[in-house]
Amino acid sequence: xxxxxxxxxxxxxxxxxxxxxxxxxxxxxxxxxxxxxxxxxxxxxxxxxxxxxxxxxxxxxxxxxxxxxxxxxxxxxxxxxxxxxxxxxxxxxxxxxxxxxxxxxxxxxxxxxxxxxxxxxxxxxxxxxxxxxxxxxxxxxxxxxxxxxxxxxxxxxxxxxxxxxxxxxxxxxxxxxxxxxxxxxxxxxxxxxxxxxxxxxxxxxxxxxxxxxxxxxxxxxxxxxxxxxxxxxxxxxxxxxxxxxxxxxxxxxxxxxxxxxxxxxxxxxxxxxxxxxxxxxxxxxxxxxxxxxxxxxxxxxxxxxxxxxxxxxxxxxxxxxxxxxxxxxxxxxxxxxxxxxxxx
Amino acid sequence: xxxxxxxxxxxxxxxxxxxxxxxxxxxxxxxxxxxxxxxxxxxxxxxxxxxxxxxxxxxxxxxxxxxxxxxxxxxxxxxxxxxxxxxxxxxxxxxxxxxxxxxxxxxxxxxxxxxxxxxxxxxxxxxxxxxxxxxxxxxxxxxxxxxxxxxxxxxxxxxxxxxxxxxxxxxxxxxxxxxxxxxxxxxxxxxxxxxxxxxxxxxxxxxxxxxxxxxxxxxxxxxxxxxxxxxxxxxxxxxxxxxxxxxxxxxxxxxxxxxxxxxxxxxxxxxxxxxxxxxxxxxxxxxxxxxxxxxxxxxxxxxxxxxxxxxxxxxxxxxxxxxxxxxxxxxxxxxxxxxxxxxx
Numbered sequence: 001x002x003x004x005x006x007x008x009x010x011x012x013x014x015x016x017x018x019x020x021x022x023x024x025x026x027x028x029x030x031x032x033x034x035x036x037x038x039x040x041x042x043x044x045x046x047x048x049x050x051x052x053x054x055x056x057x058x059x060x061x062x063x064x065x066x067x068x069x070x071x072x073x074x075x076x077x078x079x080x081x082x083x084x085x086x087x088x089x090x091x092x093x094x095x096x097x098x099x100x101x102x103x104x105x106x107x108x109x110x111x112x113x114x115x116x117x118x119x120x121x122x123x124x125x126x127x128x129x130x131x132x133x134x135x136x137x138x139x140x141x142x143x144x145x146x147x148x149x150x151x152x153x154x155x156x157x158x159x160x161x162x163x164x165x166x167x168x169x170x171x172x173x174x175x176x177x178x179x180x181x182x183x184x185x186x187x188x189x190x191x192x193x194x195x196x197x198x199x200x201x202x203x204x205x206x207x208x209x210x211x212x213x214x215x216x217x218x219x220x221x222x223x224x225x226x227x228x229x230x231x232x233x234x235x236x237x238x239x240x241x242x243x244x245x246x247x248x249x250x251x252x253x254x255x256x257x258x259x260x261x262x263x264x265x266x267x268x269x270x271x272x273x274x275x276x277x278x279x280x281x282x283x284x285x286x287x288x289x290x291x292x293x294x295x296x297x298x299x300x301x302x303x304x305x306x307x308x309x310x311x312x313x314x315x316x317x318x319x320x321x322x323x324x325x326x327x328x329x330x331x332x333x334x335x336x337x338x339x340x341x342x343x344x
Numbered sequence: 345x346x347x348x349x350x351x352x353x354x355x356x357x358x359x360x361x362x363x364x365x366x367x368x369x370x371x372x373x374x375x376x377x378x379x380x381x382x383x384x385x386x387x388x389x390x391x392x393x394x395x396x397x398x399x400x401x402x403x404x405x406x407x408x409x410x411x412x413x414x415x416x417x418x419x420x421x422x423x424x425x426x427x428x429x430x431x432x433x434x435x436x437x438x439x440x441x442x443x444x445x446x447x448x449x450x451x452x453x454x455x456x457x458x459x460x461x462x463x464x465x466x467x468x469x470x471x472x473x474x475x476x477x478x479x480x481x482x483x484x485x486x487x488x489x490x491x492x493x494x495x496x497x498x499x500x501x502x503x504x505x506x507x508x509x510x511x512x513x514x515x516x517x518x519x520x521x522x523x524x525x526x527x528x529x530x531x532x533x534x535x536x537x538x539x540x541x542x543x544x545x546x547x548x549x550x551x552x553x554x555x556x557x558x559x560x561x562x563x564x565x566x567x568x569x570x571x572x573x574x575x576x577x578x579x580x581x582x583x584x585x586x587x588x589x590x591x592x593x594x595x596x597x598x599x600x601x602x603x604x605x606x607x608x609x610x611x612x613x614x615x616x617x618x619x620x621x622x623x624x625x626x627x628x629x630x631x632x633x634x635x636x637x638x639x640x641x642x643x644x645x646x647x648x649x650x651x652x653x654x655x656x657x658x659x660x661x662x663x664x665x666x667x668x669x670x671x672x673x674x675x676x677x678x679x680x681x682x683x684x685x686x687x688x
Contacts, residue, residue, distance in 0.1 A: 124643030213557030
């Protein structure tokens, strides 16, 4: 449990993001968190890089409605401060907090306060790689996983088990391999992500493949898409991944639409765009197929709740697999929206 | 072999797209194909929905440099026409071409001319599902795979083996399941895609997860991203998926950049955007990490060929893991571009 949100144990996959305001600017930070909450962000993380930032965590926590996670690096005291301020979870990377005595203090303090801890090891924080007996550098993925499991053992030795683990890298195949490996080695809930994924267009592809392929195999309990951009887009992309895999309810109807080709005799991209913009709040469980031609059109249209298969300047409207009527191209958007309204 | 392009057998994964011009408009079709070729499209498909379109295939083929595939449905004669016109491959869905005698003619004719065939079964083209002994509708994925393998057997019985298979659905988990199943059942090269994936933003996520997770496991020999939009974007997205998985050389350096957070003291998104726009043609094998802060910054920067780890209004420049110099924020873009130019 992170505040009121369960991670793992079959709970729905929680979507996280991280503020990019200065944490000390409490108003700006709270405003951004409220916006993210509105978009469905389930858990929010803020950086606490110094004692001024850490001292604001209690005030931020008071003014928001979703669980608060403090991101701590290097300075053990900041973790103790954050726990004292009442955050719901802290994220640390023991790789940069190696003073065992101080780490022990953090673990004991978190345990007493019921604060969860994410052990977040990143490829970028593995500083030293040994040369093995064959003269080769140790495998980075194996090293990350081993290092994470070693930390777990230390936490367990102190009776602490409220752990979430992450083993992110900026390389997608390595990330997939790391999570598959650690999922096979322990039962702790896993926080998924591709780290430093870059600007939004590239980061979407990287995150969709990395996070999506793990979730498709049942690996992962919470996720954070990482964009060099606005955290709002991270939350939206997180939900797109979950919705694509059937792991989250859509907020509006799902549009299935074909790429168009030489067979298409209607302006499909325009129709899809208009329908998309007018999708009503209700009807989120519906699948709406908008297809350009009679090849896969009727088939897809039948598989969907509502379907339109385009002809030459007209479309055939399907409802639950049955042809309902022929509609002029200019009336197709209205007809589809009407049906969505009616069926929801 | 499809024209000069090998599919399967360890060849690099070929990126395909499909024109959305009217095939009969030869000038427009050839122009679009040339644009796609310029973007790296390896194989192009055009629809041949009627005999006028089919009659233009030879002329199109003459005027382009990449292999040409004709997409044929319903009308057997169009497949024979396309083969006669000298296309390199035809794509048929035997589900809508069930006249065995005519199908046999197509197979024999393709064999004589050395034309490859894709058996492209789509969820939308499976029309009838039986009710099994338990009163449940047959599983769509199993039905698609079984139907595809049945077709393969028929082709093989006529000595035809130049096959590529696809089992696309518009549902990502079903698509992943279908391809995993068929990959386990036969050795034919597989053409990957999520069909009718919808408008570009959603289609990117769907295709990245569907196609990407299969490729990550070594499944798939050619791909087509399907967007309700321009085919140009399909080719770009195809390459982004391949590059993310290390299956295609990048065209420019790869940018690794962090999402920024309360620790970031430079305008990272702006710097990344400027570097991205100025990336030189050379340096495609370089990884450039642009990180906002000292937490993972130096680590990521060291893992990359060129790295910049931001501080308060400055950055530390790394080269091949070694700190080179301190750079003012205003000079960071220039410094990074200079290094990319120097190292490539």
